Amino acid sequence: MSRAVWHRALLPRCWFLLLLCPWPGGSHPQCLDYKPPFQPLEPLVFCKEYSKFGCCDVEKDDQISQRYYQIMDYFDYSGYLTCGKYIHSILCQECSPYSAHLYDAEDAHTPMRELPGLCGDYCGDFWHQCRYVLSLLTESEAAIGIEDDRERFCAFLELKDPHYCYPNVLASAELNANLGTVRADPEGCLQLCLQEVANGLRNPVAMVHARDGTHRFFVAEQLGYVWAYLANGSRVDRPFLNLTRAVLTSPWAGDERGFLCMALHPRFASVRKAYVYYSVAVKKEERIRVSEFTLSASDVNMLDHSSERTLLEVVEPASNHNGGQLLFGHDGYLYIFIEQATGAGVETLP
Structure with missing residues (x-):
């Protein structure tokens, strides 16, 4: 990666x-x-x-x-x-x-x-x-x-x-001109403008904008770290979330297990909750876990690690079938994508 x-x-x-x-x-x-x-x-x-x-x-x-x-x-x-x-x-x-x-x-x-x-x-x-x-x-x-x-x-x-x-x-x-249309070059290739916003990361798997007026964004690494980046591009020294002790990973370069995704509550500025998706071993059984965390009361750049609430666990033994997307739909549901888009689970937020 x-x-x-x-x-x-x-x-x-x-x-x-x-x-x-x-x-x-x-x-x-x-x-x-x-x-x-x-x-x-x-x-x-x-x-x-x-x-x-x-x-x-x-x-x-x-x-x-x-x-x-x-x-x-x-x-x-x-x-x-x-x-x-x-x-x-x-x-x-x-x-x-x-x-x-x-x-x-x-x-x-x-x-x-x-x-x-x-x-x-x-x-x-x-x-x-x-x-x-x-x-x-x-x-x-x-x-x-x-x-x-x-x-x-x-x-x-x-x-x-x-x-x-x-x-x-x-x-x-x-x-x-052409608002709302897809534009391509003569060869049919769509063109994007890219800007580097973070580097020096190990296997980054997700990037989420806070959308709370602070202009912060968060980048997750497969090992289990989530880092907060401020509006000026600087990274906060302490992780926004550190699940490295819980996340299941291995030295194998092609292993898809680990921390897979994070989604913030649609009203994160007021509700202050984040949802994470990661691989975990429970009594030697490999699973994926989706959990809810609450923002720390004393530090807006850190989740309260003691607030974890498990929403879903599914047996997931294959190391190469871990596509872990989390998305909130316009209907208010949190959509959880399991394996290679072969199934999806839905959890209704309180």
């Missing part, structure tokens, strides 16, 4: 949507949850402009719609006509395929914006027409008392990148 870990810099965790490099500034379509944009299963009703490709399903679209009408209850008919279009457009940018850029979600050194970044001219028009709606759109302390000052108002809302600010991002032919 490779000693370095690479991630797909274009669209992580997705094979059906690939785009060619280069993009301006190395950027790419990405949603606020760090997942790739998609085509909703059903057309959106409120943010219709993102029905073919974007970051919202019908449930999210309905949530945005409800927020819009709650805000519009403060307006009379003339205010509705004047400001409704601005509020609609601003709220719907959560559905944009470039929402991660509009909200600065990709920049590990800045907090994610509460509102999408606007272009300067558009912000000036918004200020002139509807400046006092800002208090209805955000509760940020930085927005208090700036409605009457255009310079401060737009300093708060403006995104300086002319490519990705709203509405310029919609008008860019370069950014919007």
Whole structure:
């Protein structure tokens, strides 16, 4: 196995949507949850402009719609006509395929914006027409008392990148060409941009992003270590998880047994649980084990090793039939793949 870990810099965790490099500034379509944009299963009703490709399903679209009408209850008919279009457009940018850029979600050194970044001219028009709606759109302390000052108002809302600010991002032919399609070179080969994010590892088998706003990611080694990497790329000295004493491995280079995968709870930022899949020997019987761990109360870069709760054990005697993928589906189930995709088990989370 490779000693370095690479991630797909274009669209992580997705094979059906690939785009060619280069993009301006190395950027790419990405949603606020760090997942790739998609085509909703059903057309959106409120943010219709993102029905073919974007970051919202019908449930999210309905949530945005409800927020819009709650805000519009403060307006009379003339205010509705004047400001409704601005509020609609601003709220719907959560559905944009470039929402991660509009909200600065990709920049590990800045907090994610509460509102999408606007272009300067558009912000000036918004200020002139509807400046006092800002208090209805955000509760940020930085927005208090700036409605009457255009310079401060737009300093708060403006995104300086002319490519990705709203509405310029919609008008860019370069950014919007072939969104949602697979592109290949003349020989039919799909092309990816790769970036090295970790090295010096021994048999890395899994890489998981925290998706909790910290921009951390975790890399698992077959021997049973899981390492935490911070937003600046540095590795935390102590392992996020150390199961080397429990994991079943051998000196044989082709042995597939060992630590196989890890998945974080879909709401890891609040639920703070991780799920791991590894080989183990129980009374001389070889098994695979899926366990739940809870994040340490005193160290966010370490799991509480005493919190292990076994969810599933299956007899697995073959050293060359250990394909251990863990995935959470949109239905909330944890999917456990056993052997060479010949079977799957499902555990419902509490």
